[in-house]
Amino acid sequence: MDSSIKIFSGTNSVYLAEKIAKSFGKKLGDLTIQKFSDGEFQPVFQESIRGDYVFLVQSTFAPADNLMELLMMIDGARRASAGYITAVIPYFGYARQDRKDKPRVSIASKLVANLLTTAGADRVMIMDLHAPQIQGFFDIPVDHLDSSTIFIPYIENLKIENLIFAAPDVGSTNRVREVAKYFEVDMVICDKQRKRANEIAAMTVIGDVKGKNVVLIDDICDTAGTLCKSASMLMEKGALSVRAFITHPVLSGAAYENIQNSVLDELVVCDTIPLKADKDAGKIKVLSTAELFAIAIRNTFENKSISSLFIHSQRK
Numbered sequence: 001m002d003s004s005i006k007i008f009s010g011t012n013s014v015y016l017a018e019k020i021a022k023s024f025g026k027k028l029g030d031l032t033i034q035k036f037s038d039g040e041f042q043p044v045f046q047e048s049i050r051g052d053y054v055f056l057v058q059s060t061f062a063p064a065d066n067l068m069e070l071l072m073m074i075d076g077a078r079r080a081s082a083g084y085i086t087a088v089i090p091y092f093g094y095a096r097q098d099r100k101d102k103p104r105v106s107i108a109s110k111l112v113a114n115l116l117t118t119a120g121a122d123r124v125m126i127m128d129l130h131a132p133q134i135q136g137f138f139d140i141p142v143d144h145l146d147s148s149t150i151f152i153p154y155i156e157n158l159k160i161e162n163l164i165f166a167a168p169d170v171g172s173t174n175r176v177r178e179v180a181k182y183f184e185v186d187m188v189i190c191d192k193q194r195k196r197a198n199e200i201a202a203m204t205v206i207g208d209v210k211g212k213n214v215v216l217i218d219d220i221c222d223t224a225g226t227l228c229k230s231a232s233m234l235m236e237k238g239a240l241s242v243r244a245f246i247t248h249p250v251l252s253g254a255a256y257e258n259i260q261n262s263v264l265d266e267l268v269v270c271d272t273i274p275l276k277a278d279k280d281a282g283k284i285k286v287l288s289t290a291e292l293f294a295i296a297i298r299n300t301f302e303n304k305s306i307s308s309l310f311i312h313s314q315r316k
Contacts, residue, residue: 004083005301006049010058010069016090016271017057019290024297029054033069041065043073045080053301054082055125057293060093060112061250061273067093067112071119078120086123086300087116090272090289091248095130096220098137113137125296127272127289128219128247131171143296146310147219147247147270148179150287154268155183155215155245162240164212166190168230176217188214190230203229210238221246221269224255228262235263248272249284259283 008029009017021028030046054077058070070087077085097108116124117140125143129135135142165187167176173189180187188207203226214234221227221244231242242264249269251259256279259267267284275281292309299306 004051005053005055005297006047007055007057007297008045008073008077010043010056010066010073012061012066012274013058013090015274016059016288016290019271019288020057020088020293020297023290023294031073041069041072043069043076045076048080049077050081051083053084053086055086055088055297057088057090059091059272060089061091062093067115071115074116074119074121084122085120086125086297087121088125088293088297090127090270090293092126092129092134095134098131098134109134110137116140123300125293125300127270127293128175130219143300143306145289145292145296145306147245147289148175148182148217149309150270150289150292151217151245151268152179152182154287160213160215162212164188164207164209164214166207166209166214166216166230166234166242168216168218168226168244172218175219179217188234190226190233203233205233205237208237209234212239214239214242216242216244218244218246220248220250221255221267222250223253224251224258224262227267228258228264231262231264241265244268249275249286251276251279256280256282256284 006029007021008031011033018028032044032046034042034044056073058066060067074085074087094108094112123141124138127145128147129144135144163185165176165180167173167189170191176187188205188209191204191206227244234242243266244264245268247270260282264283269286270289271286272289296306
């Protein structure tokens, strides 16, 4: 019964958790975060969760306190005898550190997966991992949701003519190919070479965009440097317009200014990370993931498949 489901939120994901709970048809559970003068904090469940299915909503974007808070919520729920604990992590931080790309570095995404499991999570629910194979870092079930099911209806409503999709880098190719296949149109790739993190040395377009309206798709927008440079180059190659769909709006540094000053018609993002209140959103439009997570939570609880929530189930 739904009465045995309880949804709680960490501090910086309340804005999304409240929408998920409302879409599910429940109130957010009563949890407080006690703060101490030395900077420590302590999550406290203010209601019994003994034997309950507990869903803990918390994206792990910066600061690292968000991750620590989630780990402590999981540990607290386990010690309070919760029946089944699912960590709902709309944005899984440290996902870009998924391999040893240089000597003597941590594979942080594997470390975080270990920490979540050790803390006591029975299941993890995530949206658009930077690399899908990160699911293999977990020894517990992972529900990996796909933002394309949110973006596709929006793109369809735009009724764009001469549509073509673009991957802003080679790593996004598979993600973009799936959406292009759904719309039965072509795709191109913006191949980039980096000097170092967040700094592009060179970029080229693989494919023809002349006379096309381009839709860029990627999972993360950080400084927006790659995105804006890709959009500019596509316009130089003869594109009629460029708009972008990005799942996680990290938007650090001068990202907001870069986007506002770019050739992009619009940047459409999900609410896995909140936009900064002190910044001008300008061209940025936010689509909610709440209903998708609410359906996934219900299907998980009822032991139903969630495959209907993926793009391959929506193909024409």
